Amino acid sequence: MTEPATKPDAARRAADLYERGFSRAAIDVLEAELRLQPEAGALWRLRAIMLQREGRLDEAFDNIQRALALVPLGYEGLLVLAAGYLRQGHRASAASLLTDLTADGDFPAELWEPLYNSLCAIERWQAALAVCRRAARLRPDDDGICFAAANTLARLGRPPQLSLAMLRRAIGLNSAEPRYRIALSMQLVRMGQIDEAYRTFCEMTRDEVEGIGCRCCLQKALQLCIDRGDAGRSSWLASRLAIISLAKRSAAGPNSQAQGGQA
Template identity: 30%
Template sequence: MMTKSLETAENAFENGELEVALHSAKNYLKQSPECGYGWELLGLIQGTRGRFAIAVSALERASLFVPLRPLARVCLGYGYGKIGRTELSRDLLCDLIDNSQMTIDMLLQIASALDAIDQPGDAMRACRVATERDPLNAQSYYDMGHYAARCGYPIHLIEGLARKAISLDPENVCYRIGVAGMLIKQDRHDEAYGFVSELSLEQIQEITCECCLRKVVKLYETQHDYRRVVLCQQRLLDLELSK
């Protein structure tokens, strides 16, 4: 059971106040070095900060005292991959895929972690489970399409998954640009333009990938959509100035 001070550290972590959470967790553990939940929280904080070796060490220590909660187990599996313990990472992450405690977000995190250790087939399986648990989650289909491409699946299957994602979340700019880019590579420029022909100024402002913007600029130029050419070029300039 958590004490008030540990709850304070966890609340700071959940609110994204990582340095506050880190300081509070460390201070707590000085007084209660055998508190599994304290070490678990420290591991989650350090994992979020990108300090993966420390995160793994803290989570392993936590597991000596308490069963790790679902998010901590995902973090541990991801951390193993980041520090080069790829077989252990894959074993842990694959075991979690069929765990009913995994949320959709956790399953997508598992998929990303598996892909990071060059296991796109397993990443696809995690996404497939996510779609089975929530058939209306667009991100699951889109991510599955990305991993399918990494596995070398036929383009029609990859395209179908991306189109499914767009049908579920038609306002998602990332999905639309991703499909457009795929179609451009197949010289299907008219179809590609159809996915981005109605992007608003606000939607173009959401784009943060300079490479994606340049592809869209060329597409708009071929379609004589000069208004959006200017909007995308302005966005590129904004991104350059923000560096």
């Protein structure tokens, strides 16, 4: 009688810890229980999902494969499996799984983002847009969906006014997210609306500019500010680009820096 109760108890403890922000402890609880019950597929599945959320992707893929042989994976588990296939280079397997999930009318709207991201990774832009549209019907005030739809519309080569409208809606829903404003500014540049692009960029604070991680966006914004004679914002952008370049060189390691110096 004791053993059947162990699995749900462990799952509940782990879920409670995770919801309270103790993600590492939650994962460790499941690991300890799985040493006792290595055939507990539901625990492998739950641990895989938690690991995926925490960015421990290789461990997540290993755990979800263990669960696959023991229990149904559920929607989030299948997304973990598809993401693992992509990282391993098994694009056909990932694409097949993602196609099935996209076509599933019962797919939960709250999981739209990992499905969207995986579809983008295999450049299934039309399917990614379909995911955005379906999610938007159920979550009309989700600014992230509007932003994703804007990006996908641009990838599909749709009229730029459509992306522009989605970006403006995203900003209307969440004006505190700097990614939306920089994306809107860059879209306006592409459309030749330089004055409005500059005005939009000028609405961003220095702290927001220093949070931009896209080098391409930073370079375009820098050129925009240089053309406008805006020395202050040009300095912000140049500094941010230098920081990103330094971080990239540091991440590449000392060997690549040495090779670059020898060149």
